[in-house]
Amino acid sequence: MTRRVSVLRYVVLGIGALAFLFPFYYMVIGSLQPEPDRTPAGAFPDPSNLTLDNYAAIDDRIDLFQGLVNSGIFTGGVILGTVVFGVLAGYALAVLQWRGRGMTFALAVLVQVVPFQLLMIPLYVLIARDYGLADSYLGMILPFAINSTAVIVFRQYFLQLPRELFDAAAVDGAGDLRTLWSVALPLVRPVLLTVVLITFIGPWNEFLWPFLITKEQSMQPLAVSLANYISNVAASAANPFGAMLAGAVVLAAPAVVLFLLFQRYFTSTNIGSGVKG
Amino acid sequence: MTVVHAEPRAGDADPSPARRGRSSRWSGILGRNPSGLLFSAPYLAFVAVVFAFPLGFAVWISFHDYFFAAPGADVDRPFVGLDNYTNVLSDPDVRRSFLNIGIFLIINVPLTVVLSLVLATLLNQVVRGRVFLRVSFYVPYVTASVAIVSVWLFLFSGDGLVNEVLGPLAPDPPWLINSFWAMPSIAFFVTWKQLGFYILLYLAALQNVPRELYEAAATDGAGRLRTFWSVTVPAVRPATVLVVLLSTIIGANLFTEPYLLTGGGGPNGASASPVLIMYQRGIEQGTPGVAAAIGVILVVLVLLVAWLQRRFVGGGES
Numbered sequence A: 001m002t003r004r005v006s007v008l009r010y011v012v013l014g015i016g017a018l019a020f021l022f023p024f025y026y027m028v029i030g031s032l033q034p035e036p037d038r039t040p041a042g043a044f045p046d047p048s049n050l051t052l053d054n055y056a057a058i059d060d061r062i063d064l065f066q067g068l069v070n071s072g073i074f075t076g077g078v079i080l081g082t083v084v085f086g087v088l089a090g091y092a093l094a095v096l097q098w099r100g101r102g103m104t105f106a107l108a109v110l111v112q113v114v115p116f117q118l119l120m121i122p123l124y125v126l127i128a129r130d131y132g133l134a135d136s137y138l139g140m141i142l143p144f145a146i147n148s149t150a151v152i153v154f155r156q157y158f159l160q161l162p163r164e165l166f167d168a169a170a171v172d173g174a175g176d177l178r179t180l181w182s183v184a185l186p187l188v189r190p191v192l193l194t195v196v197l198i199t200f201i202g203p204w205n206e207f208l209w210p211f212l213i214t215k216e217q218s219m220q221p222l223a224v225s226l227a228n229y230i231s232n233v234a235a236s237a238a239n240p241f242g243a244m245l246a247g248a249v250v251l252a253a254p255a256v257v258l259f260l261l262f263q264r265y266f267t268s269t270n271i272g273s274g275v276k277g
Numbered sequence B: 001m002t003v004v005h006a007e008p009r010a011g012d013a014d015p016s017p018a019r020r021g022r023s024s025r026w027s028g029i030l031g032r033n034p035s036g037l038l039f040s041a042p043y044l045a046f047v048a049v050v051f052a053f054p055l056g057f058a059v060w061i062s063f064h065d066y067f068f069a070a071p072g073a074d075v076d077r078p079f080v081g082l083d084n085y086t087n088v089l090s091d092p093d094v095r096r097s098f099l100n101i102g103i104f105l106i107i108n109v110p111l112t113v114v115l116s117l118v119l120a121t122l123l124n125q126v127v128r129g130r131v132f133l134r135v136s137f138y139v140p141y142v143t144a145s146v147a148i149v150s151v152w153l154f155l156f157s158g159d160g161l162v163n164e165v166l167g168p169l170a171p172d173p174p175w176l177i178n179s180f181w182a183m184p185s186i187a188f189f190v191t192w193k194q195l196g197f198y199i200l201l202y203l204a205a206l207q208n209v210p211r212e213l214y215e216a217a218a219t220d221g222a223g224r225l226r227t228f229w230s231v232t233v234p235a236v237r238p239a240t241v242l243v244v245l246l247s248t249i250i251g252a253n254l255f256t257e258p259y260l261l262t263g264g265g266g267p268n269g270a271s272a273s274p275v276l277i278m279y280q281r282g283i284e285q286g287t288p289g290v291a292a293a294i295g296v297i298l299v300v301l302v303l304l305v306a307w308l309q310r311r312f313v314g315g316g317e318s
Helices: A002-032 A053-061 A064-094 A101-111 A116-130 A137-144 A148-160 A163-171 A176-187 A189-205 A208-213 A222-236 A241-261 A268-276 B017-022 B024-030 B035-062 B083-089 B092-125 B130-142 B145-155 B161-169 B182-206 B211-219 B224-235 B237-252 B256-260 B274-284 B288-313
Strands: none
Touching (some): A002 A053, A053 A064, A053 A241, A064 A189, A116 B035, A116 B288, A176 B035, A208 A222, A208 B274, A241 B130, B083 B288, B092 B130, B092 B182, B145 B256, B182 B237, B182 B256, B211 B224, B256 B274
């Protein structure tokens, strides 16, 4: 009985894993095939038939390297802003006593459920039109500059540290800034990777916002230039799938590799506390 | 929805003498550590500039005949009352998009709750292969929609793998250009893509369920299904409320999938989402007032749905 249940459990989980992973496998296979073979046999091609031609083809239409650089600057800017200002806010929320602390924490929770659709038009008017930040990295980064989930993760982390650490520094006559710098920051390392991972997903995968404010191809993150390729060429070209899938692999690879390498920093405990506050 | 964690201990304990001594002058107005406000100032400024002000501005735009002009140009943007709203509500495309997003949510939200709870429960019970399974479940979540859309276009095209396997059962016209199947296809796509995130939320909740509850159920002779239904489901109810709320909000934001997967909300607007219409009206056609009105209506509807969900899913809890 127990054994049968256990087998059944793995069968269900295995089907789940297959459903999640197969499209990725198919993406890679499709990107390496000279002619897309859509029959079930096409999912298991002869290795000698594989080619990198599709990668050259997509690189010809959209500059993959420039796209990756733009995505990297966009994502890097958001991570930098989140880490620097998120640590400050998280520390203040967890350790310091000041008026408005409760309200600031409530804001950080609330901001996570504000729907972007309502902000889309005013932000476009402000950033692209009034501030003239269209086609600039700053304009891309600004709406995402500090990730509120990360602020809450930092707060949770500082709350777990023994209070005495900070009090001892104060008794020794260290100011709040000094305590932050020499006591809190050196301890922050374990949670830093979690914050980087949580923050990374947003800008690297974001499509709508950079799509709205970048019209010049040389400024577009890879997600935007690939999307433009898909929506323009899917209608016109007879067989655009190989190149499309090659672009998809290039866009997906950095995120997938990052999360495979650092999966132990992205677990239910980290994520649960961040979202729930 | 929010799980209340312990407030900072400093709140109730006496402040250390050193801390109180330094800033006593300000403690009346700004609290014991006024530098807290200073440290949070960048974040507060960010929230004000990127969230608070644009929220108010969105509502303002929706009541005016707003149009794009060169920066600094002094133009008249007259107050038009509810004109934008009446325009929006009488527009069949907009009404269709709200119906579409309703169909989307009816499929996406329950499917997300059931699948993520079942998979998380099973995952929580196994030991071997746990890391591999967990990672493979959330790989779609961490990957860009734009990248995954390409492979779904490939899989679900007319002579794609899915139809090849289904043979005579395949819908005609194929999924993404079939006016009946386009919206459900998008709903399945989004459910699949986001599931890993909700599985993580449920895993966190499951790890906090007291073991005694399961032991008591076993003592009472409850079977596995019975235990799942009478112990697990009620114990993770706060997480369920959160999953329902987040999937509703994320679903209402739907844009990338109808834009790319069904070529701009096709066929004939059968998969257009409100945000897609906002983009077309507000930015392509240059009528931000109309787009802002759609946004306000959408958010009001989402709040209403969230409130209803909380009443029904949340049970007696607050």
